[in-house]
Amino acid sequence: MSDASYKDIVNALNEEFSTSVNRIYVHSLDREVSFKEVRVSEQKALTKILIENEDKEDVIYQSTMALIQTLCLEKDKVDFSKLTELDRIKIMLELYQGNFFNEELTFVCSKCKADNTFKIDFDHIITELNKMKFDDVEVTLEDDSRTFTFMLNFPKTSKMLEFMTEVSNGKRAVNKKDSEKITNIDMFDMFIKSFVIEGKAEDGKIINVNCEETTVKETEEILEVLPQTILYGKDGILEAISSKIFSKVEQLFVDPVCLECGTQQKGVVSLADFFI
Numbered sequence: 001m002s003d004a005s006y007k008d009i010v011n012a013l014n015e016e017f018s019t020s021v022n023r024i025y026v027h028s029l030d031r032e033v034s035f036k037e038v039r040v041s042e043q044k045a046l047t048k049i050l051i052e053n054e055d056k057e058d059v060i061y062q063s064t065m066a067l068i069q070t071l072c073l074e075k076d077k078v079d080f081s082k083l084t085e086l087d088r089i090k091i092m093l094e095l096y097q098g099n100f101f102n103e104e105l106t107f108v109c110s111k112c113k114a115d116n117t118f119k120i121d122f123d124h125i126i127t128e129l130n131k132m133k134f135d136d137v138e139v140t141l142e143d144d145s146r147t148f149t150f151m152l153n154f155p156k157t158s159k160m161l162e163f164m165t166e167v168s169n170g171k172r173a174v175n176k177k178d179s180e181k182i183t184n185i186d187m188f189d190m191f192i193k194s195f196v197i198e199g200k201a202e203d204g205k206i207i208n209v210n211c212e213e214t215t216v217k218e219t220e221e222i223l224e225v226l227p228q229t230i231l232y233g234k235d236g237i238l239e240a241i242s243s244k245i246f247s248k249v250e251q252l253f254v255d256p257v258c259l260e261c262g263t264q265q266k267g268v269v270s271l272a273d274f275f276i
Contacts, residue, residue, distance in 0.1 A: 021073065024094050027134050028084045034073040038095050042067065058165040064092055065157060071095065085190075086154040086249070089271075090129055097122050107256065107268045114260035120269060125252045132248065136193060139240045141230050147198045148230050150237055152245055155190040162216045163190060184238055188231060189219050191241045246271065 020037040046067060053059040068091050069080050083091075104117040137152040155163075163186070189211075197207040211219045223231065231237050250271045255264050 022094060024091055025130050026078075026083065026087050026091070027129075027132075028082065028087050029078070033078060035068075035071045035091070035095060036073060038067075038071065042070070043096075056168050058161065058168040061161055061164040064088065065161070068092070068095075081156065081158040083157050084134075084154040085157060085160045086134060088157050088160075090126065093122055094126055097126075105269065107265055109258035109261060109263055110265060111263040112258060112261040114258055116256065116258055116260075116265075118256040120253065128252050129249070134245075134248075137240065137244045139237060139244075141236065143227060143230065145200055146204075147200065148195060148226075149198075150195040150240070151193045152191050152237070152241055153193055154245065156212065159190065159212065159216065166216055184232070185220060185223070187238060187241050187246075188223050189216050191245060192219070192223070192237065 022035045022037060023032045024035055025031070026033050046063060049063045050060060053063075065080060065088065068088065069075060072078060072080075104119055106115065106117050108115055134154065139150045139152060141148045141150075192211050194208070194210045194212065196209075197205075199205050209222055211222075214222065229236065253269045253271060255266055256268055257264050
């Protein structure tokens with residue numbers, strides 16, 4: 001094949017597939033956004049980055065955000081730094097569902113030890129996500145002398161990139177061999193948007209903290225001063241993040257069942273797997 005005909009074919013294919021558009025609902029914008037379809041070259045490039053930077057979570061995270069921006073057909077209308085982590089995960093699921101997210105996963109049954117394979121029903125997850133609302137969740141707690149009002153929601157991608165940079169630099173618990181899951185303090189750092197502390201006395205102080213304007217490290221230092229019962233107690237902030245935000249999406253990841261003995265397997269797939 002001559003160079004001319006080869007280039008003509010490539011150009012024709014580029015023109016043909018540049019018109020293929022995915023309309024994806026983005027929760028933080030409350031509207032659909034147009035994206036080009038992922039092509040083989042872009043899939044290969046991302047796969048190469050994932051392989052070469054397995055322990056560099058910040059590089060991987062930046063690469064997924066760069067891909068989202070590259071494929072977006074409405075770049076002038078979207079501030080990508082203000083998209084939430086839920087937006088990023090959902091966009092990647094929809095763009096790559098036929099590629100990375102369509103592979104069979106394996107697990108060993110916790111009861112009979114049989115090997116099993118299964119696929120995550122991403123069509124169901126995306127359909128259900130599109131029906132959900134993710135407005136800020138307000139939680140008010142009290143102790144003897146103060147009232148605490150927290151605003152909770154999924155973190156913005158700019159905050160998540162900070163977090164991933166700390167992970168790559170060995171400053172988060174996920175780097176430790178005995179702790180591969182997101183820790184409680186990580187959950188606070190990511191999901192607390194802001195909080196207000198108000199004294200109950202007539203001249204009580206009012207303290208406002210906007211965690212979206214502080215770094216991950218600064219947020220953590222501020223939260224370390226708060227009473228343990230407010231963060232970790234029954235009906236505290238950790239419970240609120242888990243029950244009112246995280247589990248809302250987590251419940252869509254249905255636990256697979258062993259094909260040999262019928263035992264449902266807990267924790268095989270988690271929303272946290274798509275964060276880190």
